[in-house]
Amino acid sequence: MSAIRVTGLLPLEGEISIQGSKNAVLPMMAAALLHRGLTVLTNVPKIRDVACMTRILEHLGCACICRGSSIFMDAREVQRTEIPEEYVRSMRSSIIVLGALLGRLGEGSCCYPGGCLIGARPIDLHLAALKSLGAQICEEEGIIKAVTRTKKGLEGTEILFAYPSVGATEQALLAAVLADGVTVIRGAAMEPEISQLCHFLNNMGAVICGTGTSTLMIQGVQCLKDSTFRVEGDRIAAGTYGAAVMAAGGDITLKGIRPSSLRLPLMLLEQAGAEVDCAEEGRTLSATGIGWEQEGRIRIRREGRPGPLNLKTGPYPEFPTDLQSPFMAFLAAARGTSRIEERVFEERFGTVGELVKMGASIRIEEKTAVICGKYPLRGACVKAADLRGGAALVVGALAAEGETIIKDCGHIERGYEDICRDLSALGAGIGWIGE
Structure with missing residues (x-):
């Protein structure tokens, strides 16, 4: 399966289990x-x-x-x-x-x-x-x-x-x-x-x-x-689905993931306007709390357009470079101007050109991407250049009017069991096409 079709502007609702890391x-x-x-x-x-x-x-x-x-x-x-x-x-x-x-x-x-x-x-x-x-x-x-x-x-x-x-x-x-x-x-x-x-x-x-x-x-x-x-739950897959609900809006719960592994990304989602709750053994904590257990669940709710963010990637506990592209995708449809500085891999901005085809306003200034939010984005035919960039195009498509076709999705299958299965379970209009 090499291509994905996404129909955007459908809110996400429900809960899913996160795959192993x-x-x-x-x-x-x-x-x-x-x-x-x-x-x-x-x-x-x-x-x-x-x-x-x-x-x-x-x-x-x-x-x-x-x-x-x-x-x-x-x-x-x-x-x-x-x-x-x-x-x-x-x-x-x-x-x-x-x-x-x-x-x-x-x-x-x-x-x-x-x-x-x-x-x-x-x-x-x-x-x-x-x-x-x-x-x-x-x-x-x-x-x-x-x-x-x-x-x-x-x-x-x-x-x-x-x-x-x-x-x-x-x-x-x-x-x-x-x-x-x-x-x-x-x-x-x-x-x-x-x-x-x-x-x-x-x-x-x-x-x-x-x-x-x-x-x-x-x-x-x-x-x-x-x-x-x-094997523990995959924090990058969980973060990707957090970015997805920011793009589409809605109320989702992610099960089988340790919230402490996503502390900074969850704090940034809250900063962008989401409500984030992390449940551990019957206790409910905010994303900025302490005392995480090994396993748990994360609930993320978002109404209206998300707000802008300024973030920098770096080694843990800084913001993970693997989530830079998915966050850029939802920020492309956010309010105001966001900035992302990539300090780990110099070519992580390879997805920018494809997001621009979808109507995003993004310019690169050396190691920083400046994102002027536009909503909605528009459906287009785009191509996944790498694993996380491909997932980012799916996130962007959720905030796009009309239909988006994402080609070369074999990259996505390197790291996500079935991104279409998971997001369609949450109500997204998404599915595999072609062989």
Whole structure:
């Protein structure tokens, strides 16, 4: 299915459950390679990136069985160490498999990763971390080959990141779990997905301290154990649907999502005029409250046009770059003038041209998008250039008069189980067309 048709200006009403987290489950699947046994993940989203990571694991010798929203991974027979180019080119997060292969087998190789076209996203921090742990890196004709320098394998060390890269932090964690001695990661990313990965690894028998902070300490262990772990709800999917109700208006409830992982986006939705309530074990708190539990639900209500916002993207707990495009889309139909400064990926504004086709008034001033709200937007034929940009076009279409056709929606399927299913359940006029 490659295209989506949206009929706009229909309010959203009702409640939906949020899928498991894309950005959390992929490094967990890679981590399954570290254990010579069975690893089970539940609440796994049925998305293209999970299917891609499954094929990578199977190529390496890991037996994978999917049953409903669970995946069973048996890595006892893993022997291959080369990740096929066809998978690495299509999904950037495949690069973190290198750390797991080095920890388990002492070597690994792959080409430079691909993924969405949202900027350079160099992997120098990944390679520097692996070198610090004792890997020898060789780069020839676009192929990265990594081997441990001694038969003893990787060795614990101190790693200092100049920038809190999520992928590089995951890479270092996976490589350090089976390394000899203690590894300390300073300047680590603090995104909720990193905390989930640490909890998951500890559940497998790893010893990781400092979860949720910028300093992680890993005591290397000799082996891991069979385990089962539930993936948390996807905060980016939840934030996207929050942006959708801001664009369309209405009253929705999102279930199975931890509100604390979205504290700043929810505060900004309130600032833009929404009513936001977060329920935790029978308690109802405002989005600016404290004391969140692990799971909960979020209710978002919006009447009238939303107000303008000024926001800047940045590493957690700052505003997530993955929600920049969906927020831009609803702000294109808001009152007044909004400003978004992109400080993570230089090409996250790739969706601006498509939103302009829908009548949006957006101009780019270096790293800042200036958005003059217009309502309603107008239906048009547009094209998704990347995962979050495609979701943003869906959000914009909800505030557009008439019909919008969004092409190349395979990007959206990389991270959303079924955006049409979820939004149509809330009353949106949306559906897949074509094959």
